[in-house]
Amino acid sequence: MNLIRTELRKTLLYPTFWVIMAIYVLLQVLLIYFSSNLSISGQSLGKSLYEFPNLWMRFSYIAYFFNLLLGILVIVLITDEYSYRTLRQQVIDGRSRTEAVLAKFYVTLGLAAIGTAFLFVVGLLFGFLYSSDTTLGAIFGKIDYLSYFFVQAVGYMCLAMFFAFLIRKSGLAIIAFLAWSKIVEPIIHYQLDDRIDRFMPMKVFGSLTPTPGQELIDGLTSPTMALSPAWAVLPALFYIALLVLASILLVRFRDL
Amino acid sequence: MATVLYLDELSKKYGSLQAVDRLTMQVEAGSIYGLLGPNGSGKTTTLGMVLDVIRPSGGNFLWFGRSVSRETKRRVGALLETPNFYPYLTAKANLQVVADTKQADHRNINKMLDMVGLGTRSHTTFKGFSLGMKQRLALAAAMLNDPEVLVLDEPTNGLDPQGIAEVRDLITRIAAQGKTILLASHLLDEVEKVCTHVAVLQSGKLKANGPVGDILSTQDQLLISAEELAPVLQLLERLPYVVRFAQEKNYIGLTLSEGYSSTDLNRDMFVQGIVLSQLLVRRKSLEAQFLEITQK
Known part of the structure; x- marks a missing residue:
């Protein structure tokens, strides 16, 4: 409780936090709004995008792209503690190194909760405005996609957290985070058999929010081997635990 | 303790x-x-x-x-x-x-x-x-x-x-x-x-x-000189409160034990018929002391 209160004190008064969250909210609303003009496989999505209950699946897929922004925020929050030397001071003052890492893990949980709550509100808003079916059954039909999104956001931010504790400099850590998630791991995917690479961390996190209209694409090409969202939860939790553990070990065995 | x-x-x-x-x-x-x-x-x-x-x-x-x-x-x-x-x-x-x-x-x-x-x-x-x-x-x-x-x-x-x-x-x-x-x-x-x-x-x-x-001793160092240095050196040998002294060119550098000052030295010199031409109190610099310690 003490850890969370301290993190709140530091984060809520940090202008950068509000700026990044504002960008997160604004860009996401814009993308959700304009994505109805997109077309997949020649079919314009149109207002069908906002139909309950598939809306949850589509919105969580859109929100998936913005996890990068949350990851960058986590990197900024952690590397700040190094550049201000406040992490060091907290250990001097009696906080354990494990607690220092856990505090940041709680921050990722909090940010993921904010992201999920935001998605829920935006989903309801667009759904009630445009969906033809607003019965309770339809609204909550595929609400479980929000929980998949939550796990995914935590996973992305834990990867960012790991790079932040590993590299300790914001610029380099952000580059490493983007490079791994968008370039290095995708390259590895190409080299590996689909049956193996579907268990790679970014692939697992990605499987939590499958591409809308995947069924259509599968019909045209060979079906993907990606895990179903429900099946991806377990390996995702495994990677999250691994990343948190690796961060703790990093901080414990290095000079601050 | x-x-x-x-x-x-x-x-x-x-x-x-x-x-x-x-x-x-x-x-x-x-x-x-x-x-x-x-x-x-x-x-x-x-x-x-x-x-x-x-x-x-x-x-x-x-x-x-x-x-x-x-x-x-x-x-x-x-x-x-x-x-x-x-x-x-x-x-x-x-x-x-x-x-x-x-x-x-x-x-x-x-x-x-x-x-x-x-x-x-x-x-x-x-x-x-x-x-x-x-x-x-x-x-x-x-x-x-x-x-x-x-x-x-x-x-x-x-x-x-x-x-x-x-x-x-x-x-x-x-x-x-x-x-x-x-x-x-x-x-x-x-x-x-x-x-x-x-x-x-x-x-x-x-x-x-x-x-x-x-x-870090805070003892002061004295610099003295006189027309004739030989009798001064002889006297310094006999003064009990002179911790150490050394002749350097035309003056003598010396350290007194605690509780004694340049006044005591000047008085004893005068009593023995020696008139000092120069009496200078020099604070030993901490830097010099530090170098002494670290070069030991």
């Missing part, structure tokens, strides 16, 4: 650089212990190790006879190198974060801000502070849960003369409350003015340690 901090062959190696080399020393309760040495002599590394942020490559240290833990840390207030705070938070908010970590009473915050003279600036953000104010805020943070021991690393580094005076005054006031202070400094006169005990470090090695009076 209880031992507050005990170092046993504490060492730190950075690659091939031996930053701290088998340092053994102890700090007694109630003392103001100065860790004196030039930049890069291993002072900050030593403090970093006993404060649990730098891992020793060898040796051991004990706080209050125990290995470092949350409990021992709560009894020690410390600032290492620079004041470490969140620049965008106010002085008060920063101290709230510190109070959370130390599980200190939040009611102490205003009291400590007043003590360091920042009571009226408690709502200014840290980045708006001058270096002297930042340093004082760091002292307030270190004092927040009324610790028995203060560890201060170069507390006056980079301050202007007024800032130095303020911080030194603060340290003296804190010491007057009976707290043990471990202070690292590269300033000889700071250690001489503030400390009761001193350890001299150079290239990570302990060169000397003990009470300040023993290590």
Whole structure:
């Protein structure tokens, strides 16, 4: 409780936090709004995008792209503690190194909760405005996609957290985070058999929010081997635990 | 006297650089212990190790006879190198974060801000502070849960003369409350003015340690000359309070034992019919003493 209160004190008064969250909210609303003009496989999505209950699946897929922004925020929050030397001071003052890492893990949980709550509100808003079916059954039909999104956001931010504790400099850590998630791991995917690479961390996190209209694409090409969202939860939790553990070990065995 | 901090062959190696080399020393309760040495002599590394942020490559240290833990840390207030705070938070908010970590009473915050003279600036953000104010805020943070021991690393580094005076005054006031202070400094006169005990470090090695009076002698040196130096030298041999003397070109340099001054010497010379043409009192520079110690 003490850890969370301290993190709140530091984060809520940090202008950068509000700026990044504002960008997160604004860009996401814009993308959700304009994505109805997109077309997949020649079919314009149109207002069908906002139909309950598939809306949850589509919105969580859109929100998936913005996890990068949350990851960058986590990197900024952690590397700040190094550049201000406040992490060091907290250990001097009696906080354990494990607690220092856990505090940041709680921050990722909090940010993921904010992201999920935001998605829920935006989903309801667009759904009630445009969906033809607003019965309770339809609204909550595929609400479980929000929980998949939550796990995914935590996973992305834990990867960012790991790079932040590993590299300790914001610029380099952000580059490493983007490079791994968008370039290095995708390259590895190409080299590996689909049956193996579907268990790679970014692939697992990605499987939590499958591409809308995947069924259509599968019909045209060979079906993907990606895990179903429900099946991806377990390996995702495994990677999250691994990343948190690796961060703790990093901080414990290095000079601050 | 209880031992507050005990170092046993504490060492730190950075690659091939031996930053701290088998340092053994102890700090007694109630003392103001100065860790004196030039930049890069291993002072900050030593403090970093006993404060649990730098891992020793060898040796051991004990706080209050125990290995470092949350409990021992709560009894020690410390600032290492620079004041470490969140620049965008106010002085008060920063101290709230510190109070959370130390599980200190939040009611102490205003009291400590007043003590360091920042009571009226408690709502200014840290980045708006001058270096002297930042340093004082760091002292307030270190004092927040009324610790028995203060560890201060170069507390006056980079301050202007007024800032130095303020911080030194603060340290003296804190010491007057009976707290043990471990202070690292590269300033000889700071250690001489503030400390009761001193350890001299150079290239990570302990060169000397003990009470300040023993290590940094404040004895004055006299320079005398006369028309004829021979009778002067003869007399100096017989004067019991002359600790040592040496002829240098056309003058004689000498040191007197404590309690004697140039007046005594001048009187005895005159009684023996020797008239000095020159009598000069020269304060032995601390720098010279420091070089003496480190070149031993």
